[in-house]
Amino acid sequence: MNIIDELKWRGAVNQQTDEEGLYKLVGEKSISLYCGIDPTGDSMHIGHLIPFMILKRFQLAGHHPVIVIGGGTGSIGDPSGRKTERVLQSQETIQHNAECLTAQMKKLFGEDGFTMVNNYDWLSKISLLEFLRDYGKLFNINTMLAKEVVASRLETGISFTEFSYQILQSIDFKMLYDKYNVQLQIGGADQWGNITNGVELLRKTEDVHDAFGLTIPLMLKADGTKFGKTAGGAVWLDPKKTSPYEFYQFWFNQDDRDVVKYLKYFTFLSHEEIDVLEKEVAEHPEHRSAQRKLAEEVTRFVHGEEGLAQAEKVTQALFSGNIQELSGDEIEGAFRNTKGGEVHEAPINIVEALVQGGVEKSKRQAREDVKNGAIRVNGEQIRDIEADVTAHPNTDGKFIIIRKGKKNYFSIEVK
Numbered sequence: 001m002n003i004i005d006e007l008k009w010r011g012a013v014n015q016q017t018d019e020e021g022l023y024k025l026v027g028e029k030s031i032s033l034y035c036g037i038d039p040t041g042d043s044m045h046i047g048h049l050i051p052f053m054i055l056k057r058f059q060l061a062g063h064h065p066v067i068v069i070g071g072g073t074g075s076i077g078d079p080s081g082r083k084t085e086r087v088l089q090s091q092e093t094i095q096h097n098a099e100c101l102t103a104q105m106k107k108l109f110g111e112d113g114f115t116m117v118n119n120y121d122w123l124s125k126i127s128l129l130e131f132l133r134d135y136g137k138l139f140n141i142n143t144m145l146a147k148e149v150v151a152s153r154l155e156t157g158i159s160f161t162e163f164s165y166q167i168l169q170s171i172d173f174k175m176l177y178d179k180y181n182v183q184l185q186i187g188g189a190d191q192w193g194n195i196t197n198g199v200e201l202l203r204k205t206e207d208v209h210d211a212f213g214l215t216i217p218l219m220l221k222a223d224g225t226k227f228g229k230t231a232g233g234a235v236w237l238d239p240k241k242t243s244p245y246e247f248y249q250f251w252f253n254q255d256d257r258d259v260v261k262y263l264k265y266f267t268f269l270s271h272e273e274i275d276v277l278e279k280e281v282a283e284h285p286e287h288r289s290a291q292r293k294l295a296e297e298v299t300r301f302v303h304g305e306e307g308l309a310q311a312e313k314v315t316q317a318l319f320s321g322n323i324q325e326l327s328g329d330e331i332e333g334a335f336r337n338t339k340g341g342e343v344h345e346a347p348i349n350i351v352e353a354l355v356q357g358g359v360e361k362s363k364r365q366a367r368e369d370v371k372n373g374a375i376r377v378n379g380e381q382i383r384d385i386e387a388d389v390t391a392h393p394n395t396d397g398k399f400i401i402i403r404k405g406k407k408n409y410f411s412i413e414v415k
């Protein structure tokens with residue numbers, strides 16, 4: 001099957017510069033293709049994962065991915081999809097972020113079978129006069145102004161710096177075409193302008209007709225809210241920012257209306273496997289088998305078998321209420337965004353802890369719940385209202401973890 005058909009089936013094709021040409025090219029031979037990422041942060045989030053999963057699919061289909069870490073472009077800032085000017089980052093921050101992203105990419109793409117480059121290496125070497133004479137001359141201001149990215153910013157304003165960004169990304173494509181024979185650039189829907197500019201630059205400078213661009217649709221959710229955002233903020237790939245457990249739960253909690261779309265986008269499961277899961281969603285949505293499979297697959301891809309095992313262990317522990325065996329990291333990763341107040345000392349009487357910690361509104365209610373067996377402290381049920389409680393032994397004296405009823409967890413900080 002042609003990889004473009006595969007991508008279409010997965011709902012992953014938005015726009016293409018030359019549909020027929022690309023279809024023919026990738027049907028005939030293995031090509032090099034690229035996708036870039038600017039080091040604006042020290043971790044990718046799942047929004048970034050979208051184009052890189054597509055790059056990975058190309059890799060698995062025998063093509064050669066090139067990943068551009070935008071040390072140069074990142075020091076300018078892409079205005080695409082933004083309403084306001086970016087604040088410039090220091091070169092040290094950019095450098096640090098670039099190193100973090102490089103390490104994450106290696107986890108996703110393996111040790112070899114792809115190429116990783118940093119566009120600082122060539123963009124930083126172009127002199128001002130060279131930039132204006134060799135490239136600036138080929139860009140028409142009227143066309144640049146008309147690009148969606150710039151047009152939408154004309155009212156609020158856009159600096160010359162960000163305005164020039166599209167030229168830099170075009171230079172990348174040209175340079176990669178020349179040096180690595182990269183014939184295709186992919187990116188999110190908002191990258192259309194930057195990508196087509198590169199294709200144009202190659203045509204104007206070298207009369208190239210076999211360079212292509214493809215964009216991926218914006219991910220939409222059935223309920224209209226933004227994809228990838230949770231109450232705790234973005235869903236990061238860095239396990240220190242979003243634990244494997246939180247990551248797993250994010251996918252597990254997806255709506256029935258979205259889950260099949262995500263299986264197509266974010267997993268490497270076959271059509272047949274996804275068809276079976278789709279049927280499951282329709283017939284037995286309460287089993288949540290599609291969500292479980294989605295969570296398993298994406299967690300394994302991003303965090304490996306070990307990360308998946310940890311996510312499942314924590315999920316199981318929270319479900320049963322037996323959280324005694326969880327490590328300090330696992331507890332932190334599970335309860336980081338869980339509500340809960342503070343107490344100033346521990347050991348502390350359980351009724352006091354429940355009220356001060358924001359679990360119960362009154363002492364009367366607290367006593368009743370304790371006596372009824374509705375309260376577990378650090379994994380153990382406590383029914384004695386005179387009992388003293390203390391922090392979970394694996395949290396360095398920092399957190400008392402309460403479960404009230406079947407699934408309401410609170411993490412009370414001891415300050």
Ligand SMILES: N[C@@H](Cc1ccc(O)cc1)C(=O)O
Nearest residue numbers: 036037038070073078169172
């Ligand atoms: N502009 C892209 C990142 C990028 C950078 C350099 C490139 O050559 C390509 C892509 C983005 O913001 O997502």
